[in-house]
Amino acid sequence: MKHNLIICLVLLVTLTTSAQDVLGKWKTIDDQTGEAKSIVEIYKRDGQIFGKIVHIIDATKRDRLCTECKGDAKNKPVLGFELLKNMEKSGKYYKNGTIFNPENGKEYKCRLLVTEDPNVLQVRGYIAFLYATQYWERVVD
16 A cells, blocks of 8 residues: 555656656747747757747748848748757756847847646746746647
8 A cells, every 4th residue: 555655656746747847849929919929849958958940830931031130040941940049957947048039130048937737838038137928838749
């Protein structure tokens, strides 16, 4: 009986921890219009978290180029663009990295948090004390 209880607790903790993971695909939701814009795949590379645009929902925008980008990214396709970079787990947050907005060509400090609903990701971009927040929805295949 005691052995079964321990197994159940371990399984519950494992399932809860994996549900809080940021890895996977997320539907981006525009914080001003509420419209779904793209699918971003978040993945781990060299111990850090990155995210790239793997699908653009509006078919008329799928061939868009990052005209506002600078350097090597200038005029490269937005589809496939790596917009989340160098995020690190710190407690319940992922932070110390950046998020890039291909629409205005600007990079921001970033913080990610899987909310109490494991299918909602809070994405916050910062400039000094100012910030904007979006809530992305997990894509379940």
